[in-house]
Amino acid sequence: MNINVFFISLLLGLLMIFFLFKPLNLKQQNFVDVPLFELNGFILHEMNIEGLVTFMNGREAIRYSNRYVVNDINYTDNSKEYIANMKAKYAVYKDDIIDLDGGIIYLREDGLTFRTNSAQYDKSTHIVKADGKYVSYRGVNVISGNALKYNNLLDTIESKNVSVTYKLGDKI
Secondary structure (H helix, E strand, O other), X not given: OOHHHHHHHHHHHHHHHHHHOOOOOOOOOOOOOOOOEEEEEEEEEEEEOOEEEEEEEEEEEXXXXXXXXXXEEEEXXXXXXXXXXXXXXXXXXXXXXXXXXXEXXXXXXXXXXXXXXXXXXXXXXXXXXXXXXXXXXXXXXXXXXXXXXXXXXXXXXXXXXXXXXXXXXXXX
8 A cells, every 4th residue: 555545545534533523522511509408298387495396297308599489388387376277289498588379378367268279488577478369257247359568467458359248246
């Protein structure tokens, strides 16, 4: 074999590799919101010097650096005069604010109950806000309407488009 044919075939092979070979292009990704851990069937207790302040459990939760995302949440707040319990299918707990979604039931120790599909509970102010339709009960009294704002400390309700059924007392 002629040395010129060898070097020409070697040059052609190298040129083919140079022009036809495309190296693997790795795409770098920046993950901003990476979960820290995931919990299944969890119970969370928050305590202070006076005792149990918060009790929360759920089917599963994902903890991010700044929030919890919880499925099938059962949240109890025992930090004020009345114990308040909330249940929902989905919740995001971030900075003392809980955004609840799906089949929400709010129960208070004195018998106040309301149901809605979307609500927000601010743990620091003890205010529950629901932008959609709701139905509230206390004994046989029923309130239904839109855009509920309930203050657990003052025991006041603000609402729009209200329909109230209220029993005044027993007949003699």
